[in-house]
Each structure stands twice: as structure tokens, then as C-alpha cells.
Amino acid sequence: MQFDWQNIDTVLLDMDGTLLDLHFDSYFWLEYMPSVWATRNGFMIEEAKAKLTDMLNHHAGTLNWYCVNFWSDALGLDIMELKGQVAHKIGWRPTAEMFLKRCQQECDDVRMVTNAHRKILELKILKTNIDQYFDQMICSHELDHPKEDAAFWHRLHNNKPFDPARTLFIDDSEAVLESAARHGIKHIYSIAEPDSVLKRKSVSRFPMLERLA
Ligand SMILES: [Mg+2]
Numbered sequence: 001m002q003f004d005w006q007n008i009d010t011v012l013l014d015m016d017g018t019l020l021d022l023h024f025d026s027y028f029w030l031e032y033m034p035s036v037w038a039t040r041n042g043f044m045i046e047e048a049k050a051k052l053t054d055m056l057n058h059h060a061g062t063l064n065w066y067c068v069n070f071w072s073d074a075l076g077l078d079i080m081e082l083k084g085q086v087a088h089k090i091g092w093r094p095t096a097e098m099f100l101k102r103c104q105q106e107c108d109d110v111r112m113v114t115n116a117h118r119k120i121l122e123l124k125i126l127k128t129n130i131d132q133y134f135d136q137m138i139c140s141h142e143l144d145h146p147k148e149d150a151a152f153w154h155r156l157h158n159n160k161p162f163d164p165a166r167t168l169f170i171d172d173s174e175a176v177l178e179s180a181a182r183h184g185i186k187h188i189y190s191i192a193e194p195d196s197v198l199k200r201k202s203v204s205r206f207p208m209l210e211r212l213a
Pocket of ligand 1: 014015
């Protein structure tokens, strides 16, 4: 994939499923955390997973869905402590670092825009040093809206102006990509295979990247 660098001033990049393998997150939310929660509450694992799926669906697309504190309270678990126990599973997607180095060469305004909570971002920085590649790292919690909401993009612009017509944005969530498109962001790409283990292919109306670099 050749990006149109001549016409790009700002690069906005998602973290989980785009730069880092979504496997850490899907393993945590679909396997590890449900098994701990089931054991502590005396549920069968399938029963625990069904209950959690209902709860997760109820909060999909909201900041709660991405909030460590919300889930710690709702489930009576220390989510950060549990994440730490499986942090060895945090890893890069293929060619992501090569791509980030290219972004640094081509562009003076490279920002991470993530729905991940700042505590999770810090854990991932600890494991990957991903912060070295960014001029700015924005967690949507700090703008009070997830990327799915129009208000996120307005606040991102107010925080540090950017020209949507000269912005590249890459994310693995179709709802988020649609939200970015509504804001007028011109160069939008989806990720074909965010999770290296589940290997579930994405469906997108935007061009899909097999590899970043
Ligand atoms: Mg993502």
C-alpha cells in the first residue's frame, strides 16, 4: 500500500487491532477475565460468558465499554491486576513498527487516538515502547467521548487543529471509521485481520490493509 504522503499533514492511528495485535484484548475479555470471574463467583464458564456478553453488548460504543474503572466496579474484579497477569500477550501487529517509522519520516503530526483507557495505554507502552513514535497520544476518555461520537472529533480538533482533507486515519472498527468519515477525514483505511489468533476477517466499506508497511 502506498499512501498519498504528498497530501497528508496529519496521521491519526488507532492502537488495538491496528498497531498492536487485538489478540491480547480478545483473549483477556473473552477467555481470561470470564474464567477468573466465573471461578470467583461460582458460575459455570459458559454461564459467565453469556452474562458478560450481555453486559458488554449493553455498553457497546460507549466510554464505559472501554473503561477499566467501570468494569472493575461492575464485576468486582481488579481489571488492571488481571491485565498485568497476561501482559506477556501484548504484541505488535506485523510491520506496524516499520510503518510508524515511515510515518515519522513523512509527517510532523503523528497522533495515536485510542478508546483504550490511559491505564491500559501505559501498560502497553511498558511492553512495547510504542510512545516513541508519537507526537501526541490521546485517550478518548480524556475528551469525554469515544471515537464513535461526533463530539470526539470536534474535541480532537479543538485540542490541536488538523485539516480533515489532509488527514490519514487507520482503525479496525467500522463504527469508528464511519464516524471519522462523517467528520470529513479523507484518507481512511481499515485493517483486514486485527487479531492474529481469531483470524476473523473484517468487513469494511473502506480500503482494507493486509499489512501496514
Ligand atoms: Mg482498534
